[in-house]
Amino acid sequence: MNARSPARKKIILVGSRKGAIAAAKRCGWEPVVIDVKARREQSHLAFGGGSDGALGQMREIYPEGDSVAPLGVAAVTTGAVMAAAAIRQHFGLPGIGPDVALRCHDKLVMKKAIVAAGLRCAPWMETGERTTASELIDSLGLPVVLKMPISSGGRGVWICHDREEVTRHLRPGLLAEGFVTGTEMSVETFRSAGVSIFQNFTHYLRPRWANVVPADLAQDDARGVSDLAEKVHQALGISSGISHMEVFLGEDGPVFGEIAARPPGGYLMDLISRAYDFDPWEVLLRLAVGEVPQPLPEVAARYAGVWLVHPGEGVVSAIDGLDRARAIPHVVHASCKLRTGDAVADRVGSGESKGYVLAEAPSLQACAHALQQAVEAIRVTCRP
Numbered sequence: 611m612n613a614r615s616p617a618r619k620k621i622i623l624v625g626s627r628k629g630a631i632a633a634a635k636r637c638g639w640e641p642v643v644i645d646v647k648a649r650r651e652q653s654h655l656a657f658g659g660g661s662d663g664a665l666g667q668m669r670e671i672y673p674e675g676d677s678v679a680p681l682g683v684a685a686v687t688t689g690a691v692m693a694a695a696a697i698r699q700h701f702g703l704p705g706i707g708p709d710v711a712l713r714c715h716d717k718l719v720m721k722k723a724i725v726a727a728g729l730r731c732a733p734w735m736e737t738g739e740r741t742t743a744s745e746l747i748d749s750l751g752l753p754v755v756l757k758m759p760i761s762s763g764g765r766g767v768w769i770c771h772d773r774e775e776v777t778r779h780l781r782p783g784l785l786a787e788g789f790v791t792g793t794e795m796s797v798e799t800f801r802s803a804g805v806s807i808f809q810n811f812t813h814y815l816r817p818r819w820a821n822v823v824p825a826d827l828a829q830d831d832a833r834g835v836s837d838l839a840e841k842v843h844q845a846l847g848i849s850s851g852i853s854h855m856e857v858f859l860g861e862d863g864p865v866f867g868e869i870a871a872r873p874p875g876g877y878l879m880d881l882i883s884r885a886y887d888f889d890p891w892e893v894l895l896r897l898a899v900g901e902v903p904q905p906l907p908e909v910a911a912r913y914a915g916v917w918l919v920h921p922g923e924g925v926v927s928a929i930d931g932l933d934r935a936r937a938i939p940h941v942v943h944a945s946c947k948l949r950t951g952d953a954v955a956d957r958v959g960s961g962e963s964k965g966y967v968l969a970e971a972p973s974l975q976a977c978a979h980a981l982q983q984a985v986e987a988i989r990v991t992c993r994p
Contacts, residue, residue: 619638619639619640619681620639620640620641620642620672620678620680620681621634621639621640621641621642621680621681621682621683621684621895621898621899622641622642622644622668622672622680622682622683622684622694622697623641623642623643623644623683623684623686624644624646624683624684624685624686624687624690624693624694624697625643625644625645625646625685625686625687625688625689625690625872626643626645626686626687627686627687627873627879627891629879629880629889629891630684630686630873630891630894630895631643632891633889633891633892633894633895634895636889636892637892637895637896639681639895639899642671642672642680644668644671644693644697646687646689646690646693665696665697665700668697668700679701679702679703680701680703681703681898681899682698682703682704682705682895682898682899682900683697683698683701683703683705683898684705684851684894684895684898685851685871685872686872686873686894687872687873688762688870688872688875688961689762690872691706691711691714691715691870691871691872692708692711692712692715694711695707695708695710695711696708703898703900704850704898704899704900705850705851705897705898706847706848706849706850706851706871709847710846710847710848710849710871711871713846713847714846714848714853714869714870714871715760716759716760717757717759717760717761717785717868718736718759718785719759720846720868720869721734721785723845723846724842724845724846724866726845727841727842727844727845729838729841729842729845729866730838730863730864730865730866731865731866731867732755732787732788732789732790732858732865732867733749733750733787733788734750734785734786734787734788735749735750735785735786736783736784736785736786737756737780737781737782737783737784737785737786738782738783739782741780741782741786742780743773743776743777743780744773746776746780746786747773747776749788750786750787750788750789751788751789752770752771752772752789753769753770753771753789754769754770754776754786754787754788754789755767755768755769755770755786755787755788755789756768756770756776756779756780756784756785756786756787757784757785757786757787758784758785759783759784759785762870762959762961764818764958764959764960765958765959769789790858790860790865790867791858791860792858792859792860792861792865793814793858793859793860794814794817794856794857794858794859794867795811795812795813795814795825795835795856795857795858795859796811796812796814796854796855796856796857796874796878797809797810797811797812797835797836797839797853797854797855797857798810798812798852798853798854798855798874798878798882799839799843799852799853799855800851800852800890800893800894800897800903800906801843801848801849801850801851801852801853801897802850802897802902802903803849803850803902804844804849804850806839806840806843807902807903807905807906808893808906808907808908809836809839810823810824810882810885810886810910811824811825811827811832811835812824812825812874812878812881813825813826813974815915815917815978815981816917818960819917819918819960820915820916820917820918820978820981820985821876821877821878821881821915821916822881822913822914822915822974822977822978822981823878823881823882823884823885823910823913823914823915824885824910824913825974826974827859831859831864834859834863834864835857835859835864838857838863838864838866839855839857842855842866842869846869846871848869848871850897851871851872851894851897851898852871852872852873852890852893852894852897853869853870853871853872854869854870854872854873854874854878855867855868855869855870856868856869873890873891873894875960875961876916876918876960876961877916877966877968878916879891880914880916880968881914881915881916881968882914884912884914884968884970885910885911885912885913885914885970886906886907886910886911887907887911888906888907893906912970912971912972913970913971913972913973913974913976913977914968914969914970914977915968915969915970915971915977915978915980915981916966916967916968916969916981917966917967917981917982917984917985918960918963918965918966919946919963919964919965919966919967919985919988919990920954920957920962920963920964920965921948921954921964921990921991921992922954922956922957922992923954923955923956923992924953924954924992924993924994925951925952925953925954925992925993925994926948926949926950926951926952926953926954926990926991926992927950927991927992927993928950928989928990928991929946929948929949929950929988929989929990929991930988930989930991931987931988931989932944932945932946932988934987934988935967935983935984935985935987935988936984938980938983938984938987939980940969940970940971940976940977940980941967941968941969941980941981941984942968942969942970943966943967943968944965944966944967944968944984944988945965945966946964946965946988946990947964947965948964948965948990954992964990965988967981967984967985967988969981969984
């Protein structure tokens with residue numbers, strides 16, 4: 611790949627997402643993709659920090675002696691944040707640096723920063739060599755949530771309901787949290803020069819399976835969630851780019867869950883585009899190169915939702931109902947990439963699906979109802 615022509619404007623994308631690649635080309639930039647294989651928890655490049663490996667790949671694809679620096683660097687997948695920050699620092703480009711990236715990458719570092727800022731989050735402990743199940747239960751109660759500090763999408767997370775489960779999954783170096791009651795949701799934010807320029811609330815219709823954009827929040831709840839999001843961004847130093855923050859909305863107000871300084875998965879970028887009538891990928895890339903996008907809409911034009919399809923572990927013996935699902939009012943897309951005879955592994959993370967349904971509607975209720983009807987119409991039968 612020739613990067614030496616000054617006429618070529620390049621942008622480095624850490625991770626591979628079709629929406630980001632297409633947006634870069636529409637902007638007239640050449641995307642240089644460094645794929646970190648982010649869905650593999652064993653990947654050192656994705657989840658072990660990623661700096662050295664990413665810089666090594668970058669030097670192969672974009673030679674260090676090149677006289678033309680890229681326009682910017684954007685992390686576009688899970689696990690790409692640390693690698694993107696290292697490359698960004700290497701070239702002196704705009705965006706978050708390695709220190710901020712670490713606070714958004716390692717959940718233990720993140721929690722310490724949130725507590726230091728005096729913000730509400732679930733009670734938590736860091737497990738050590740001598741930590742016992744009894745100690746965790748006495749401090750946090752049951753159920754106890756055990757998490758790998760560097761993970762995503764529900765991978766490396768165990769919700770333990772009794773002492774036996776805690777003992778089975780306990781090991782040093784985990785984040786242990788008390789269970790938070792409340793409605794789980796997320797907040798997607800674009801920031802430029804330390805100012806939030808767009809915010810979306812996502813309704814978790816069924817956590818890890820189905821989402822609708824935007825969420826319908828009462829005015830006080832919306833104000834509380836927005837205020838918490840602003841304080842979290844300030845506490846962690848997230849001054850630019852996009853973030854995806856998980857929140858629990860309880861009777862006493864919002865409680866911080868965790869945050870990622872990269873685009874959300876689960877087709878949420880597509881839902882934002884459909885609901886608000888702008889391309890969030892283009893906004894992300896323009897922020898990555900230091901541009902300030904045009905004012906973004908504050909109110910959605912419609913509701914957009916997705917429901918992921920996964921039949922569970924087994925061998926597919928029959929697939930039926932796709933045409934019925936597509937005929938349901940407000941459904942705009944229904945697909946399943948499985949074929950009869952395919953072997954399906956168990957669903958480990960929320961990013962793993964074998965198909966999906968999209969819907970658009972004038973109300974959240976209508977959108978949710980269409981998704982529910984469509985996913986019930988699709989029948990994927992598996993045998994052991």
